[in-house]
Amino acid sequence: MRDNGPVPETPSSPLAAAVDLARAAAEETAGDPGVVGEHLSAASEQAGDPVLGEVLTHSFASTLPGYVGWYWAVTLARAPGEETVTVDEVVLLPGDEALLAPAWVPWHERLRPGDLSVGDVLPSTEDDPRLVPSYTVEDDTADDPEARAVATELGLGRERVMSREGRSAALTRWTGGDFGPRSSMARHAPGPCGTCGFFLPLAGSLRGAAGACGNAYAPAEGHVVTVDYGCGAHSQATLVAQEATEVVNSARYDTSEFDVL
Numbered sequence: 535m536r537d538n539g540p541v542p543e544t545p546s547s548p549l550a551a552a553v554d555l556a557r558a559a560a561e562e563t564a565g566d567p568g569v570v571g572e573h574l575s576a577a578s579e580q581a582g583d584p585v586l587g588e589v590l591t592h593s594f595a596s597t598l599p600g601y602v603g604w605y606w607a608v609t610l611a612r613a614p615g616e617e618t619v620t621v622d623e624v625v626l627l628p629g630d631e632a633l634l635a636p637a638w639v640p641w642h643e644r645l646r647p648g649d650l651s652v653g654d655v656l657p658s659t660e661d662d663p664r665l666v667p668s669y670t671v672e673d674d675t676a677d678d679p680e681a682r683a684v685a686t687e688l689g690l691g692r693e694r695v696m697s698r699e700g701r702s703a704a705l706t707r708w709t710g711g712d713f714g715p716r717s718s719m720a721r722h723a724p725g726p727c728g729t730c731g732f733f734l735p736l737a738g739s740l741r742g743a744a745g746a747c748g749n750a751y752a753p754a755e756g757h758v759v760t761v762d763y764g765c766g767a768h769s770q771a772t773l774v775a776q777e778a779t780e781v782v783n784s785a786r787y788d789t790s791e792f793d794v795l
């Protein structure tokens with residue numbers, strides 16, 4: 535709590551004596567008399583100036599839930615030569631022991647997966663490490679329709695594509711998620727996605743590591759699955775399991791290197 539000095543036992547000015555006025559102002563601002571606690575101090579902000587007058591701040595403990603260590607500061611003023619005391623302002627301030635919010639954190643660092651709602655726009659920053667510059671169709675193919683078609687097929691034409699860091703992080707999330715090899719579904723599956731007819735591999739460098747499940751009866755239908763995930767709806771599950779399932783060792787898919795975008 536801020537040390538505003540001892541409360542004068544014998545108020546020496548109308549401002550120091552106006553504790554009740556200050557308390558009433560604090561209670562009115564708070565909207566609940568019960569959240570304005572004991573009178574803590576009276577600190578002179580400005581002594582009797584012949585031009586500016588006198589200013590003094592009374593402090594009251596705050597008993598607002600969630601505002602431990604805060605206090606109500608009520609500033610009173612008196613014009614030169616006047617006896618009338620007026621209320622300048624009422625504010626709730628943090629004391630030395632107050633619970634405070636953490637330092638400001640940029641919004642894009644505060645966001646968490648799932649925070650994005652319908653209609654929200656989440657622009658990526660220029661230095662987003664998950665993205666790197668790419669070739670655009672306009673770079674080399676502006677006058678060549680065939681080259682443009684090939685470039686489009688390869689996925690070029692975008693200003694930025696996922697960086698190695700971004701792709702690696704995505705694969706790590708997928709591998710550790712519900713549709714990765716460590717899930718209980720995968721551990722009891724008759725075979726891995728990598729040998730399933732419903733497995734639709736991703737394009738690009740992650741082709742050998744992940745894809746989408748296209749089986750309407752599978753829990754992962756429409757989701758990204760890793761090649762070593764699997765479920766009971768495996769396309770070969772009705773056949774002789776021993777023959778149909780080729781155990782896919784994740785080590786066979788070297789995902790540590792991504793050579794293609």
Ligand code: SF4
Nearest residue numbers: 727730747749752765
């Ligand atoms: S049906 Fe099961 S095994 Fe086949 S791709 Fe989908 S999740 Fe993988």
